[in-house]
Amino acid sequence: MNDLIVLYLYAAAALFFALGLKLMSEVKTARYGNWSAIVGMVISILATLTAFEIHRVDLLVLAVIVGTIVGTPIALKVPMTAVPQRTAMSHAFGSLAVALVGAAEYYHDAPNVDPFTMAVLSGEMILGFLTFTGSSVAFLKLQALIPGRPFVYPGRVVVSLVNLGLAIAFAVYLVLNPSHSFALPALAALSLLFGFLLVMAIGGADMPTVIAILNSFAGMSAAGLGFVLDNKILIVAGSLDGSSGLVLAIIMSRAMNRSFINILFGAVGGAKEVDAKEVEAHRTVQGYSVDDAATVLSNARKVVFAPGYGMATSQSQHVLKELADVLQARGIDVKYAIHPVAGRMPGHMNVLLAEANVPYDQLYEMERINPLFPETDVAVVVGANDVTNPAARTKPGSPLYGMPILDVDKAKTVIFIKRSLGAGFSGVENELFYNENTMMVFGDAKQVLTELIAALKTK
Amino acid sequence: MELVSQIYNDLPVNLLIFVLSTFLGIELIRHVSRLLHTPLMSLTNAISSVSFIAALIVMAETTNTNLLTLATIGVALAFTNIVSGFMLTERILRMFRGRPNKEERKAQQ
Numbered sequence: 393m394n395d396l397i398v399l400y401l402y403a404a405a406a407l408f409f410a411l412g413l414k415l416m417s418e419v420k421t422a423r424y425g426n427w428s429a430i431v432g433m434v435i436s437i438l439a440t441l442t443a444f445e446i447h448r449v450d451l452l453v454l455a456v457i458v459g460t461i462v463g464t465p466i467a468l469k470v471p472m473t474a475v476p477q478r479t480a481m482s483h484a485f486g487s488l489a490v491a492l493v494g495a496a497e498y499y500h501d502a503p504n505v506d507p508f509t510m511a512v513l514s515g516e517m518i519l520g521f522l523t524f525t526g527s528s529v530a531f532l533k534l535q536a537l538i539p540g541r542p543f544v545y546p547g548r549v550v551v552s553l554v555n556l557g558l559a560i561a562f563a564v565y566l567v568l569n570p571s572h573s574f575a576l577p578a579l580a581a582l583s584l585l586f587g588f589l590l591v592m593a594i595g596g597a598d599m600p601t602v603i604a605i606l607n608s609f610a611g612m613s614a615a616g617l618g619f620v621l622d623n624k625i626l627i628v629a630g631s632l633d634g635s636s637g638l639v640l641a642i643i644m645s646r647a648m649n650r651s652f653i654n655i656l657f658g659a660v661g662g663a664k665e666v667d668a669k670e671v672e673a674h675r676t677v678q679g680y681s682v683d684d685a686a687t688v689l690s691n692a693r694k695v696v697f698a699p700g701y702g703m704a705t706s707q708s709q710h711v712l713k714e715l716a717d718v719l720q721a722r723g724i725d726v727k728y729a730i731h732p733v734a735g736r737m738p739g740h741m742n743v744l745l746a747e748a749n750v751p752y753d754q755l756y757e758m759e760r761i762n763p764l765f766p767e768t769d770v771a772v773v774v775g776a777n778d779v780t781n782p783a784a785r786t787k788p789g790s791p792l793y794g795m796p797i798l799d800v801d802k803a804k805t806v807i808f809i810k811r812s813l814g815a816g817f818s819g820v821e822n823e824l825f826y827n828e829n830t831m832m833v834f835g836d837a838k839q840v841l842t843e844l845i846a847a848l849k850t851k
Numbered sequence: 852m853e854l855v856s857q858i859y860n861d862l863p864v865n866l867l868i869f870v871l872s873t874f875l876g877i878e879l880i881r882h883v884s885r886l887l888h889t890p891l892m893s894l895t896n897a898i899s900s901v902s903f904i905a906a907l908i909v910m911a912e913t914t915n916t917n918l919l920t921l922a923t924i925g926v927a928l929a930f931t932n933i934v935s936g937f938m939l940t941e942r943i944l945r946m947f948r949g950r951p952n953k954e955e956r957k958a959q960q
Contacts, residue, residue: 459930635876739888
């Protein structure tokens with residue numbers, strides 16, 4: 393009877409979780425969505441506590457206190473630029489928790505583990521452990537504690553696949569011989585190594601997709617644990633998270649016109665900076681002063697900003713907003729063009745701009761802003777590069793070809809603020825630099841924007 | 852062997868739940884505004900930290916010190932995610948504002 397009540401409570405929790413995601417679809421209702429999910433979580437935990445008797449309440453309280461002490465400062469202190477790192481870290485925590493609990497469940501049940509449960513348990517642990525090391529490496533790369541460029545060596549893909557193959561072989565062995573528990577540490581070690589090698593070989597700019605894929609893995613491993621423990625709410629929550637990561641990964645990889653396989657094993661991003669002088673030798677770039685740019689801006693009616701991750705690294709989102717305020721005070725229309733992979737995780741650029749108090753109705757997705765570029769007087773590119781490169785539309789030989797881009801080149805004038813003539817992460821030179829309607833303004837983004845504001849005030 | 856038969860009995864139901872939740876998840880997430888993908892990730896991460904209760908169940912069913920240790924670590928990790936996931940989502944969502952309305956604009960001037 394008690395079990396039945398728990399199931400009803402789980403059903404209610406599942407409803408609150410799904411409702412939470414539904415409310416999350418719009419800015420206006422999003423905060424209710426968060427609260428709905430909190431209610432779901434509280435119901436799930438209380439229901440479980442009524443059904444199972446915890447013998448070591450002291451350990452539980454200790455763990456909850458530790459979790460609160462660690463989790464609270466992370467949530468309240470992390471700067472918005474560092475949210476991708478914190479997301480990678482939370483995937484690492486979540487997947488490690490699931491993997492360890494899976495291991496504990498195995499040792500508790502062994503050798504009485506039926507083949508199906510063992511198969512799910514093995515798969516869940518492989519995913520959990522590889523997501524743990526993979527997310528940890530992603531964290532280190534995003535936090536710039538290790539170089540963001542891909543770590544490549546000859547035979548990399550073969551080594552990775554053999555490594556994964558061995559982990560799966562141990563999983564199969566465990567399914568056939570569930571009592572041979574020595575295979576579990578081997579499976580764990582191989583999965584940990586696979587996750588580590590996999591993400592080490594992926595460049596920093598591919599992180600939005602990688603984070604989404606790891607998110608999906610973390611969710612799927614949680615759902616797997618739900619099967620093993622026959623816990624319905626864990627299956628629901630895990631598969632919601634797993635499908636969320638999957639959808640986001642698909643959106644990200646489409647925005648880069650690349651397949652998952654290419655992102656996971658393609659090692660794009662060994663970008664060598666193109667020597668500025670060498671480039672200038674054979675083509676001319678029109679370098680302009682801040683004052684020139686200010687004149688063009690002051691005569692514009694419609695301005696679109698195209699920010700990229702460079703804006704975040706130079707911390708210039710607040711100055712950009714100030715510039716927008718100055719322009720708007722003069723009656724100039726200002727919009728922001730957001731490419732799906734701008735930033736280091738899905739939706740990152742929106743959060744950075746929201747933090748700088750940019751109203752969200754001025755943020756335009758790529759599909760909405762591209763038709764508006766032909767009637768735009770000035771497009772200002774700040775800290776973005778590859779996502780504005782027209783070669784993606786025009787040069788079939790280019791590695792960028794086919795990638796959807798922001799069509800800034802269709803604006804009457806493009807002001808490109810950039811430190812040097814370096815190539816983007818793809819290592820491809822940007823065609824836009826050489827266009828006649830492009831004004832290159834060289835310098836640090838924050839400094840150039842500050843000077844622009846000052847110059848505009850004199851006009 | 853009771854454990855074995857129990858799982859086989861529930862497997863079809865669990866599979867049904869898994870398949871339907873996955874489809875529901877895909878449909879719900881597809882309609883989330885791209886503006887909100889970052890707080891969405893933070894929210895789904897907190898939701899999947901319901902694995903907290905998996906660690907609770909293992910804590911309840913064992914007295915073995917090693918397994919209790921693993922489960923306790925699991926509880927701590929999952930609870931860290933629950934706390935930071937929901938709080939961070941709230942913090943990010945508070946940053947999203949619309950265009951200031953007329954009264955607010957007057958107040959600013």
